[in-house]
Amino acid sequence: NPFVGTGANSTSALDYGIEQIDFAKEGFIGGSVLNAAMYNGQPIRSMKLPAGSPNWGSGWKKAVKEYYGHSMTIASHGSNMSYRDCYLSLDPTYKDDYGQPLLRMTFDWKDNDIRMTQFMKGKIDAISESMNPDVYKSSFKKPGVHYDVKPYQTTHNVGGSPMGTDPKTSAVNPYLQSWDVHNVFVMGASVFPQNIQFNPTVLVGGLTLWAAKAIREQYLKNPGPLVKA
Template sequence: GKNFAYQNMATIKAYFDKDTHTNNFIGAGGNGVAVDDFNADNFDHGPHGFVGGSPMWVNQAGSRPIAGTSNPPGTPAWGSAWKRATADYYTHQVSMDAHGAHQSYRGNYLDLDPVYRDAYGLPLLRMTFDWQENDIKMNRFMVEKMGKIAEAMSPKAIAVLGKKVGDHFNTASYQTTHLNGGAIMGTHPKTSALNRYLQSWDVHNVFVPGASAFPQGLGYNPTGLVAALTYWSARAIREQYLKNPGPLVQA
């Protein structure tokens, strides 16, 4: 269960007058535009005191009835004032996101719960997790960069949803569901759960495709790489394993 990682997300929303139309209800799934200058090793991390990075993007995915409703800071959460603000800003706002990389730490891991069990008497999966100093520094850095873009648009109001020093992980706040790690791939069974073909070191007929094989969280969502690794694993199963079942990598 080691190397369990999340994504380190921050969001800035800019709200405009009624003569600026963003038409958030129009979208195409993952359609959008990204700035990659501060992702991975695309910049010098030295002066900033953290490793990792993040793309910044505006993802015009199409607005949902409730989740797509966002109003400026200070707007009541319900009632007539909320309704007026929603009418004023529904098609006059832009949301920018940072989906930051997340490093692996010894203190973040998955294991079997010693107390709680499911309906079959099997132990439940337990997650031990919290944000670390590196995560918060990177998140605040990305908020600063996105904030400059938002301010350059001259909006009426800006909402900042980022991490503060001392913040802890909160399961009540949606932070994307692109989890990574927990059953990582590697070169030796003492340091990893899977070999390079996503085959279990311990049970040779068990293959585990998915982002659980990644050693840490990525700046981008892992779907493309998950698909590529799955094809890689499936080819090894078809061309090697089925002909001679057993470990595909010798420890």
């Protein structure tokens, strides 16, 4: 009964994670978590049907009845490295309703990303085919493809105000405090210099507690930079 289940019901494997990969042998840096998950019971959106199935009407209802609760996904959630030409900036052209520049993202896939996802394709294809499915559809980034915001890829975006020990190469110090304005603390995955394959939520929580402890025990008693530049 998927309709009573959670939307994040899955099993994860770290067989191809950063701790397991021989980077020199495979030709890329950074690993990937493998997630095998069932679809939840969201109407229409979660009704995965084979190609050629009717989009509506009695034929669609018949296909839904046959395949409801009989589909799943196997996906990879991979690492993404930092690059000098991938960054956030203020857009020189577009502005919001208040006349302030909109945030502009400059980003594209790199060869390392493609090699990693193609490696995972080989692993996932083998697992999927061993299950002898009635229908199997795969979608992985191929060489030459460019980043596109339209297809859902993940909402776990990171970066933009990276944490570090040098104000020349980071926006916030190890306590998530702005190097430039000492009473500004940035909490969130934006402080990650890069994505290291895992969903960032738990680490964001840990870093927030770390920063809050420093604010309470150090900053409030003596406001100012917690790390000397």
